[in-house]
Amino acid sequence: MGKNKAVILDRDGTLIEDKDYAYKIEDFKLLPGVIEGLKLLQQDYLLFIVTNQSGIGRGYYSESDFFKFNNHLIKVLEENQIRIEETFYCPHIKEENCECRKPKIKYIKDIVDGWNVEIKKSWMMGDHPSDISFGIKGGCKTVYMITGHGEKHLRDLELEGIIPTLVHTNFLEAVVEIRRLNK
Ligand SMILES: [Mg+2]
Numbered sequence: 560m561g562k563n564k565a566v567i568l569d570r571d572g573t574l575i576e577d578k579d580y581a582y583k584i585e586d587f588k589l590l591p592g593v594i595e596g597l598k599l600l601q602q603d604y605l606l607f608i609v610t611n612q613s614g615i616g617r618g619y620y621s622e623s624d625f626f627k628f629n630n631h632l633i634k635v636l637e638e639n640q641i642r643i644e645e646t647f648y649c650p651h652i653k654e655e656n657c658e659c660r661k662p663k664i665k666y667i668k669d670i671v672d673g674w675n676v677e678i679k680k681s682w683m684m685g686d687h688p689s690d691i692s693f694g695i696k697g698g699c700k701t702v703y704m705i706t707g708h709g710e711k712h713l714r715d716l717e718l719e720g721i722i723p724t725l726v727h728t729n730f731l732e733a734v735v736e737i738r739r740l741n742k
Pocket residue numbers: 569570571572573577685686687707708
C-alpha cells in the first residue's frame with residue numbers, strides 16, 4: 560500500500576482567529592480562505608491539527624473548555640465536508656518541559672506511525688516560529704502564515720535562522736502553492 564501524505568495544521572492564528580487564547584465559542588472565527596483551502600488540500604492529504612494550549616496549564620480555561628471549542632471547529636468543518644483525522648494538543652506550559660509541546664516533534668512521530676505518513680512529502684502550516692521549527696525537525700515542508708501572530712514573530716524567525724519553505728498571508732493562496740509544488 561502506498562504511503563499517505565499529511566498536512567499538519569496549527570490551529571490558533573492559522574485556521575481561526577487568535578485572540579490571545581481562543582476558547583470561547585462566541586469568539587470563534589475562521590480565517591479567510593480556510594474552508595476552500597482545506598477542501599482542496601484533503602483531495603491529496605490527510606489533515607491533522609497540532610496545537611499548543613498552554614492556557615490550560617496556566618488555568619485560563621479548562622480541558623473541557625478546550626474540547627468544547629475544538630469540537631465546535633471540527634463540527635463546522637464537517638458541515639463543509641472537511642475531515643480532520645485527529646487533533647493533538649499540548650496542555651502544558653513551556654516550563655513543564657513536556658514532550659508534546661511544539662517545537663518538540665512527538666506528535667509528528669505519532670502521525671507518521673499512526674497513519675503511515677510519508678513525512679518528506681508532507682507539510683506543516685503555522686503562524687509561529689515554533690510551528691516552523693517543529694515541521695523542519697520533523698522532516699516536512701513548512702508554510703509560515705502571516706496571519707495570527709505571524710507578523711509579530713517574523714523578525715524572530717529571521718533572527719533564529721528558521722527558513723520556511725513558503726511564506727503566505729492567505730490560507731487559500733498557500734494551499735494553491737502547496738498543490739502546485741506537489742505536481
Ligand atoms: Mg498559532
